[in-house]
Amino acid sequence: MEKIYLIIALSPLIGALVAGLFGKQIGRAGAHWVTNIGVGISFILSLYAFYMHVWGGLPTYDATVYTWAATDAFHFDIGFMVDRLTVLMMVVVTGVSLMVHIYTIGYMADDPGYQRFFSYISLFTFSMLMLVMANNLLQLFFGWEAVGLVSYLLIGFWYKKETAIFANLKAFIVNRVGDFGFLLGIAAVLMYANTLDYATFFERLPALASVKVEYWPGVEWSLPTVIAILLFIGAMGKSAQVPLHVWLPDSMEGPTPISALIHAATMVTAGIFMVARFSPLFELSDAALSFIMVIGAITALFMGLLGIVQNDIKRVIAYSTLSQLGYMTVALGASAYSAAIFHLMTHAFFKALLFLAAGSVIIAMHHEQDIRKMGGLWKYMPVTFVTFLIGSLALIGFPGTSGFFSKDSIIMAVHASQLPGATFAYWAVLLGVFVTAFYTFRLFFLVFFGKERMDAHTRSHLHESPKVVTVPLILLSIPALLVGFFAIDPLLFSDFFEQAIVVMPGHDAMTHLREHYHGALAMMEHSLSSSVFWLAIAGVALSAVMYLLMPGTLPALFAKVFAWPKRILDGAYGFDDFNNAVFGGGSRLLGRGLWRIGDVRLIDGLMVNGTAGVIGATSMQWRKLQTGYLYHYAFVMILGLIGLMTWIVFLR
């Protein structure tokens, strides 16, 4: 299997290198073939690995590929750990990536940077695979930062757009704030466990569970809490949790396929994956779990609310991604890791679907993204319409769709959690259901129904997208619709993640769920009488009334009545303004102050030139004492040099 894992990871890299370095020579078709084949191989072999691990009885694979650095008492390796959690991620990553690769052939058909784009997304696939397949924190961090790099390159793909190159800089720096915590977390692991390997670290964890550290006099922390929160700060950056979420909406400046692949389905879920991977650590700290749950709950509800006021089709979906990532995070906090991973998977499919369908709309609209200028598209693009509907239903958790099973499981798990903050989190995710349903169908109705608000020229050109675009939509809508129904039993209520995920007694929200679970059909039936379902229906109904029945009057009325809250939402709670003023402006001000006052005035002005003055005044005295010696010294040295050279050149 070792070779198979290597091929899975490396074949996208080879595709990326060929398309990137020899793009001109192999041409556009060459670039898309080489990358599609690379990712295709990866996908097929991932399916095989999945099969072997789930049904073939293959044990967990954990081995070193090569030693990156052996120094001191430490071994830093590049190596793979493949268990069921990993193979699931591998299938999701390569599967969505393959769909996006195919879709890109159509979406980017006219773009001058065609080869470069394929090179980037294949490089991304490689990096993401390195991240999920890592068996140690070094390689995880490598993948972690590498996906960040590709995200940076892709957000700024259209480098002429000022907004795009602002967005990618912002994304990188905000992610770096998270990585700052993450790296300290890694350092803490090395400090106390003297290893970065997962397996060894987990073995040594019990001995560390009761260690207390005091980084501030008088304030004692439990070590697992410190490490867990530091690592989670990294996850907050990558998985865009409040307050490090600010980069994700802006990342929509990149081309749509990468919004689907990187900023919805895969990269942003890296933080979720990481926490699940480190469940043995997080389980040791109730404080960290509570923290995670509260952060997730805030993100789930308040980012969802922002989706309501967006008018850019991609930004609505972006805020929805933030909110859904919040749901996953809440699940992690409730120790329902399997539910989080389950939602990660279903979300990957339906959100990739939604983004790609939105992309199809954007192509039809000639790159117009404002939903106020759309409407009535259903009759022009039936495939996009139906697949978008499937994605929307999955997103709001309509019974039977994949999103229903995963989201309902999360809500139930949070309900069962006993940790501080669980009540708040429960209400937040519950309310979030209504919000999600409302903004999702607001978007849906505004785009596909109602008056056709686009200009005449655009309308005359409206048509369904080509097959390379619609086929991935159809392929993705199958798992978006069905994967939940079939996967819930094995993923949540069997021992699927037995070796990969550890849950402490006392955090047994999932056990509680299991007691109340009587099969997928029963769950659907039961949901019809649950508040979750009716909240979703209420959200859809409200948006139907506002945007289907009375689009002329109600939205305007609401905007007037709720003018004040709307202003807060329009300003996205002021995070950007605050960051720009305090961190952006503050650091520049500080830098300028340190430079002008510290360097120029104090060091150069006072010390250097001041010393020069003092020396000038006393130098006359000194010179009398010293010139003779220096001269003498220099003379001897020159003589020595000549002698030495003579010896080297002639005598030896």
Place this chain on the structure above:
Amino acid sequence: MLPSSWPMLSLIVWLPIIAGIFVMWFGAGRASFARWFALASSVVVFLLSLALLPAFDTHTYAMQFVERVAWIPQFGIHYHLGVDGISLPLLILTTFTTVIVIVSAWEVIQEKAHQYLAAFLIMEGMMNGSFAALDAIVFYFFFEGMLIPMFVIIGIWGGPRRVYATIKFFLYTFLGSVFMLIALIYMYFKGGSFSILHMQQMPLTLTEQVLIFLAFFIAFAVKIPMWPVHTWLPDAHVEAPTGGSVILAAIMLKIGGYGFLRFSLPITPDASALLDSMIIAFSLIAIVYIGLVALVQNDMKKLVAYSSISHMGFVTLGMFVIFMIAANPLNIGGSGVRLALEGAMVQMISHGLISAAMFLSIGVLYDRLHSREISTYGGVVNTMPWFAAMVVVFAMANVGLPGTSGFVGEFMVILASFKANFWIALLAALTLIIGASYTLWMVKRVIFGDVQNEGVAKLKDVNKREAWMLGSLVVLIILVGIWPNPLLDLMHATIEHLAQQALTSKL
């Protein structure tokens, strides 16, 4: 294989100097000949230094390829050369960088090209000499000697404020090293030998150690440079021609770091342990304060110069945090000392590659538009796509992205610092944010965006020579990033010995 009887180190030290004198003598009016000859000799020296690698025994800390003859026996001065795991990588970095610098000057330097090339060759010999010297006076001779060609390079081929910059550069570094000379002479009088290895074993009282330490500290802190004696560097860089900046950043600063390893830690271990918090504080100030200063620079060279100072903070941090690591009762097993020292070494090598690459890239732009101002550019990627791609690699390396050499040293030093103290690691790790901010903000303003003006619109992408020059650095930076182990293997034995010397009290 070269015969083992060859005086390899002498060849590596003196061949470039002789070649330099030759070029100066016979190159006048024959620029093409001067270029080819300089290139050929630098390549030969580079190959000679590479030839040391297979013969180098990585299992011993003992000096290798040793040459020792009496030079001024009356004063116990020997012509004594040798390399170990600390100096060998730096030596190879020097010979490699010189080749690159000579390539970088090819069509660029038209005025007195032979003298320019001669200065670099002579300087190469001096730098090799200071890395290979095992006698303090030989070291001092080369340490001071290399100032002269650099002085000339900035003074003749430099920018408009070159006189101010050269005087400042010269006085700063010269004043610094005078104290070192005093310390060396003191130790000679005490121990009767100028042998560095002898000095390392010499027993010294704490007072003596502190005074000697401070004398060395002034010399090396200026050279590396550390806050607050760093202000000569941005000025020198701004005025220096591209090649001068490259050598300055890639090699000369490293001699300061090398000095700490070769002199301060082993000769004055107790004083180092006593004053370590001062150096750690200066290093952290360099990382944070200087990083913030870099953020607001409008001149690309100044920005990279400040970035260099900030990165060198990791070198001094890694070297002096070891005492706190060893003393930390929570650090079970006491490991982390060698991690810190090797991290500092890797950071030096890596910074040599990255800073060279950054200054060469600025040079490529400067050759075309004769401006180093960020505001002159914007949208360079539109007209120079290959160049832009390589600059992004260098920028990412400067930011310390995993997979580039820039990551390795920072990662090792931050991880080791955590073993000393949480807050030191936290402050050092701020570079993740600050470094990314100043580097990528510059990249955004220079490389990305739409074409900002006619100058940028007329830019031509890198030619073959520039592509080879920058491309080789791309390859090395990535190679060290994905597989630093071979580089570390060279150092293990020496670093282990050094750690032992530094942590063993002389009192």
